[in-house]
Amino acid sequence: MIKIRNLTKIYSPCTEHEVTALDNVSLEVKKGEFAAVVGASGSGKTTLMNIIGCLDTQTEGEYFLDGTDVSALSSAKLSRVRGEKISFIFQGFNLIPTLTAEENVELPLIYRGVPAEKRREAARLSLEAVGLSMRADHLPSELSGGQQQRVAIARALAANAPIILADEPCGSLDSRSGGMIMEMLHSLNREGRTVVLITHDNGAALTAHRQIRISDGRII
Amino acid sequence: MGLFRALKNIRRGKGRSALTLCGVAVGVFAVVVISGIGVVGTDRVTSAMVTMGINSALVEASETGGSISLTDEDVTAFSRLEGVNKAMPLMASPSETKLLDVSRDCYAWGVDRQAKDIISLEAIHGRLIGDGDVEAHAMTCVIDEVFATQSYGRSNITGKKIRLLLEGGYYEFEIVGVAKSGMTGLQNMMSGIMPDFVYIPYTTMQDITGRTSYDKIALLLDGGSADENLTSDLTREVNQLKSTKSGLTITNFQSQKGQLNNILSTVTTVLSLIAGISLVVSGITVMTTMLVSVGERTREIGIKKSIGAKNKDIMWEFLLESVLLTAMGSITGIALGTLVCAAGCIAFSLPVAVPIKSILLSFCFSSAMGALFGVYPAMKAARLNPIEALRT
Numbered sequence: 332m333i334k335i336r337n338l339t340k341i342y343s344p345c346t347e348h349e350v351t352a353l354d355n356v357s358l359e360v361k362k363g364e365f366a367a368v369v370g371a372s373g374s375g376k377t378t379l380m381n382i383i384g385c386l387d388t389q390t391e392g393e394y395f396l397d398g399t400d401v402s403a404l405s406s407a408k409l410s411r412v413r414g415e416k417i418s419f420i421f422q423g424f425n426l427i428p429t430l431t432a433e434e435n436v437e438l439p440l441i442y443r444g445v446p447a448e449k450r451r452e453a454a455r456l457s458l459e460a461v462g463l464s465m466r467a468d469h470l471p472s473e474l475s476g477g478q479q480q481r482v483a484i485a486r487a488l489a490a491n492a493p494i495i496l497a498d499e500p501c502g503s504l505d506s507r508s509g510g511m512i513m514e515m516l517h518s519l520n521r522e523g524r525t526v527v528l529i530t531h532d533n534g535a536a537l538t539a540h541r542q543i544r545i546s547d548g549r550i551i
Numbered sequence: 552m553g554l555f556r557a558l559k560n561i562r563r564g565k566g567r568s569a570l571t572l573c574g575v576a577v578g579v580f581a582v583v584v585i586s587g588i589g590v591v592g593t594d595r596v597t598s599a600m601v602t603m604g605i606n607s608a609l610v611e612a613s614e615t616g617g618s619i620s621l622t623d624e625d626v627t628a629f630s631r632l633e634g635v636n637k638a639m640p641l642m643a644s645p646s647e648t649k650l651l652d653v654s655r656d657c658y659a660w661g662v663d664r665q666a667k668d669i670i671s672l673e674a675i676h677g678r679l680i681g682d683g684d685v686e687a688h689a690m691t692c693v694i695d696e697v698f699a700t701q702s703y704g705r706s707n708i709t710g711k712k713i714r715l716l717l718e719g720g721y722y723e724f725e726i727v728g729v730a731k732s733g734m735t736g737l738q739n740m741m742s743g744i745m746p747d748f749v750y751i752p753y754t755t756m757q758d759i760t761g762r763t764s765y766d767k768i769a770l771l772l773d774g775g776s777a778d779e780n781l782t783s784d785l786t787r788e789v790n791q792l793k794s795t796k797s798g799l800t801i802t803n804f805q806s807q808k809g810q811l812n813n814i815l816s817t818v819t820t821v822l823s824l825i826a827g828i829s830l831v832v833s834g835i836t837v838m839t840t841m842l843v844s845v846g847e848r849t850r851e852i853g854i855k856k857s858i859g860a861k862n863k864d865i866m867w868e869f870l871l872e873s874v875l876l877t878a879m880g881s882i883t884g885i886a887l888g889t890l891v892c893a894a895g896c897i898a899f900s901l902p903v904a905v906p907i908k909s910i911l912l913s914f915c916f917s918s919a920m921g922a923l924f925g926v927y928p929a930m931k932a933a934r935l936n937p938i939e940a941l942r943t
């Protein structure tokens with residue numbers, strides 16, 4: 332599903348601020364797998380996730396997503412791939428502050444052109460699945476961190492993308508909420524979605540099928 | 552849905568959006584009011600000209616012509632010219648009336664039966680000056696409606712007597728008719744400048760003034776032929792008949808009206824264009840507002856892109872917002888402008904005229920402005936790099 336070969340990412344290449352964030356990385360994640368990426372701060376985990384998530388492109392090397400060479404896609408096609416194949420769950424939740432929980436959950440479907448009725452139905456079901464039906468009309472600022480992250484998971488659920496990329500989803504949550512989020516990621520994985528989890532937490536990483544350790548931009 | 556979201560986003564910028572909206576409204580307001588004045592002015596002039604008879608022309612001594620006296624023979628001769636339907640002697644004399652002991656300036660016209668056709672005189676009460684009055688050198692007169700209502704408070708005042716000051720003496724005339732005055736508006740507007748009109752038999756006017764000749768001869772031209780060529784042909788022929796070179800001129804109301812309208816519409820257009828500049832200025836305001844809004848929402852744009860929004864989606868979102876903002880502004884401006892126009896018309900007791908064309912035009916123009924000035928901020932938003940946008 333995700334196939335990366337000899338991939339290198341250099342920020343601001345050919346300047347004195349040049350940073351090699353990923354150095355000749357090769358990696359494969361199979362469909363239905365739950366992979367955890369662990370490594371020290373600054374080791375290049377987020378950079379890797381951005382590339383896997385088609386938000387950024389590599390400097391060198393190859394990345395195939397479901398057999399398509401992502402670096403060859405136009406920006407419109409990349410948006411489409413993001414919308415249909417990938418859902419992000421960020422440490423900072425990344426909900427839109429002016430939209431209610433339900434509207435946030437609906438958003439990916441709007442860009443896919445799903446009719447309003449169906450959108451609302453999907454949003455409702457997803458919020459129910461994360462246990463937030465009662466909070467559907469609340470703004471993110473009216474929700475706790477754990478609840479916001481659950482809304483983000485509901486958004487991923489509604490988008491129904493096969494790949495979930497989670498960048499330290501529990502990083503700013505207490506252990507109880509964090510545990511809840513981890514449980515939800517596992518249940519998403521059990522439903523057949525591929526999950527790539529970036530984490531500092533060794534305990535959380537050990538619950539994954541596989542740990543990918545990264546240090547200074549290299550896989551070890 | 553998209554529209555609804557755009558509205559919501561506009562509401563988010565509360566004060567900023569409101570100010571931008573005001574800017575657009577003021578610009579559109581200026582355009583609407585200025586063109587409203589133009590439309591009303593043109594209307595007034597047109598109806599004033601229609602009163603004079605659209606197919607009429609006036610032969611009179613030119614400024615350089617000196618003393619050329621026009622006679623009965625000339626009237627007959629002129630009426631036989633090609634393109635001329637009728638001719639009527641016309642005498643004019645500034646005068647003063649005394650009606651119910653109130654004196655006011657007026658303008659006395661010596662006419663005959665043909666005044667109905669030639670200068671489009673129309674009786675609303677009583678009758679016009681007829682052949683009988685002309686033959687009898689009768690002391691009868693027709694006054695115009697405005698005059699009647701202003702001095703008597705009602706228009707039907709036939710049978711009343713009126714005293715006219717002509718050649719230094721007062722003469723008493725019987726009012727036999729009240730003529731419809733198409734210039735009501737103009738006369739109202741310029742009251743004091745434009746005197747009231749009184750029509751009397753031209754023979755009576757001759758008796759009083761002691762002149763046998765006429766000042767002017769009014770012509771009724773064949774329908775539809777009142778164009779520039781005919782006027783210049785006639786001028787030549789008329790001068791030939793009187794064996795002068797250019798002692799006589801012909802004023803054609805049609806072409807005069809055209810000229811006046813041209814001037815008026817040029818002035819209106821120029822003023823509207825100047826007002827249009829304010830629309831451009833408000834367009835720039837819209838751009839500023841949108842740029843600020845893009846800056847504020849960078850992170851939001853990043854989030855949207857990360858969940859599948861295409862550049863195009865982001866672009867439309869912002870474009871729709873700026874067009875909606877200007878559209879709302881221009882609707883406000885149009886509403887205010889129309890109100891002011893209507894109020895102005897009522898205040899000056901003119902028929903209410905609304906400059907529909909400019910309203911539509913300024914609406915389209917400002918919306919286009921919103922789109923045009925919205926494009927740059929929208930593109931800027933659309934082109935944001937999602938990772939950088941998310942980092943903010």
Ligand SMILES: Nc1ncnc2c1ncn2[C@@H]1O[C@H](COP(=O)(O)OP(=O)(O)OP(=O)(O)O)[C@@H](O)[C@H]1O
Binds near residue numbers: 342343370375376379
């Ligand atoms: N836009 C950028 N421009 C230049 N350098 C960057 C940029 N983004 C990241 N880097 C650098 O690349 C390296 C890897 O960064 P990255 O964000 O991938 O680390 P990380 O493993 O996610 O760290 P953390 O655990 O703290 O989130 C770091 O040295 C960072 O300074």
Ligand SMILES: [Mg+2]
Binds near residue numbers: 376377378498
């Ligand atoms: Mg990181």
